[in-house]
Amino acid sequence: MEMPKNMRKAIYLDPGIERYRGNPLIEALPPILSVSQIREGLSGNIKFDPKDIYAEGSRRVHIIAQLLDDFFQPIANHLQLETKLSIMIRQGYVGRNLDDGSLNAHMQNGYERIMSGDLSVFRFEQAKSTARSLSLIGCSGSGKSTTLNRILATYPQVIFHEKYNFTQITYLKLDCPHDGSLKNLCYHFFRAIDEILHTNYEAKYALKRHSVETLLALMSQIANVHAIGVLVIDEIQHLNLKGSGGVEKMLNFFVTLVNVIGLPVIMVGTPKARPIFETD
Template sequence: MKEIFLPNGMEAMQASYTEYPLEEFNQNPFIQALPPIADKPAVIKKLSMNPSFSEQERKMETVYRLQMINRLYQFFQPLPIHLEIWDMINSLLLQGYLARNPFDPAYKRYLHETGKQIINRSFDINSRQNFRTTAGCGALIGFSGMGKTTSVSRVLSNIPQIIVHNEYRGQHFNQIQLVWLKLDAPSTSSLKALCLQFFMRVDDLLGTNNYKKYVSRNASVDMMLPLIAQLSQNIGLGLLIIDETQNIKGRGADQIMNFFVNLINSGVNLAIIGTPGAYSLFGDELRIARRFTGNSEIIFNNMEYNNEFKFLLESMWRYQWTRKFTPLTEEFAKVIYDETQGISDLIVKLFVYSQQKAISTGKEEITVELMRNVASKKFKLMKEMLNAIRSGNPYKIAKYEDIRRIEIVSTIQQSEVDATEKALKTEKYKEIRKNKVVDVPPIPLMKKAKRNIEYADGDLRLLLKNGVKQQKTPYEILIEHGFIDDMLEWDVGVDP
């Protein structure tokens, strides 16, 4: 694809159309202008980022090597979950554009009618007559520090954000296609703030003046929502990514949720990124949206101590700028996992900090003791969180919503569970209708352990315990031992 620049200086790509073996893709310029579908080896190559490195650099002066170590922050080793993220984003784009063919008469008629309704202020965002969307929703929910945003950015870097069309199959086609747009969820959970961010970001990218044209200080959300839906169609927006969705809380959450669902219904794909704190918020709506695209929910928990974790270490381990190379051993792997609990951001940082410590102190060698010492000093703020993960205690982990582990249940497994529950309920109802008694094994009662507690003399609990044996009420016992005065003995005087 040829690189061009828009009048505002933003980089864009001149449309180049790919012929697919799938007929439905070959009739839509929005789809054909996307990068060709890549197989697994090609995806791995596109996602990989290997920093510049030479063994000769180990002989350079200390001040330079300390700077070279920072190249490790550019390191990116694709793992199976990153391939899932690639598939999710590309599938959303391809499937979402199917119903939005700019040369389809029905779609053009829908856009024209929607525009008239907005002008006449009769537009209903919940009404989608004569338009059946193929848009869907995807979610990436996981631990903080696992590289969710970085992973999505790596995928998006292989997809042009702005594509300029001029001619399609001999027909004049003057169109700017905004393939994807990434926004951050407002910390205030304000739908208006999200809408304003949308208009401003589109204007920055395309050099338009939508914010000035449509938005005023007194513009209401109800006024902006249909404009966003129509603008998304006009610029061919393929995918809207909302990051930091765990910020959506409180009263504004319902408004934003309804906006997301309505946006999908209008034909725009949605991908959300967030920590486990966002999972419960989006659960119900994601189940609704998944009917369009299948299972597009990816859970990004911390890594387990397995071959995948070891593969990541092996891929990274050769980037050593210490004068003495330290081979990777099982002991190193166990120490790194123990100190980072499989959080990828901490894995890279521990490796960087350890090399910096080894070089700056003149030891020039990574050791287990050095790594332990570095982790104890550099990860002080993370200590309580790491201890909670390490313990596996759900009550300790629950204190930190960013590290709450989400158990992964596949759609097939969930369907089997739902089918089993439904079958059991059906059989139960049949038994009730036939007035049959269903034998249910009794639930064994847990016997409380008897506690033999010895109380000291004068202890109120001992007095009450002995009084019960004598069949006396607590009131009688308290009076008998002087804890309550008998009001009849009070000498009450009355002033004349």
């Protein structure tokens, strides 16, 4: 069977770290990169034709404007961010293993949450979370999203484990809804999964009159069903458009994703989002 273009068949490699060994979700990831490999993987070079210097002035202006589109020079902060992301993805998978049943325990707990509509309930208490979270705050246009996209591009987004008949999503990136609502965040999540896997989660869940609590439980369960390595929420400053109760509710949900569901989360935004993280 021919694999979709965005999907790669799992090839298991020794991760080189004892705690990562024996976990197919980690062993199927690309090897941990050295500093020089990170720099080479993130770098983008200027592409031009020397003949363009003789082009007509009106055309040359367009050529010059495009020169920096592919240029990217990694600096120390970019290398540190890649290392943090690499740790987050792999560390998050430590507590979700296809081989030892820990991922199944998380999915069973997710089923209980869907049936009860309560994100705090569980069936297997031993389902521990090894996930971490990260907030990335910077001025608009400073390159936050560009850097993250380049780092994420070093990973195959979808990996198919033929041995387990399991589809793994290494990362999922979506924008926070402009109205800051949890319901629309769930819709964005379902739509993003559908675009990657050609599923019908949005039609299956978004068109029905589910409560926000049920949608959040479904979102959490789908995150484990496809073993999402890291969830990136961009434009987190849009949460400011909601009342404080809405902000607290959404942040509590993010905390639940990390501490209970076991899903690493990266929240990206402008300095307008800083007060959100300072709420009690």
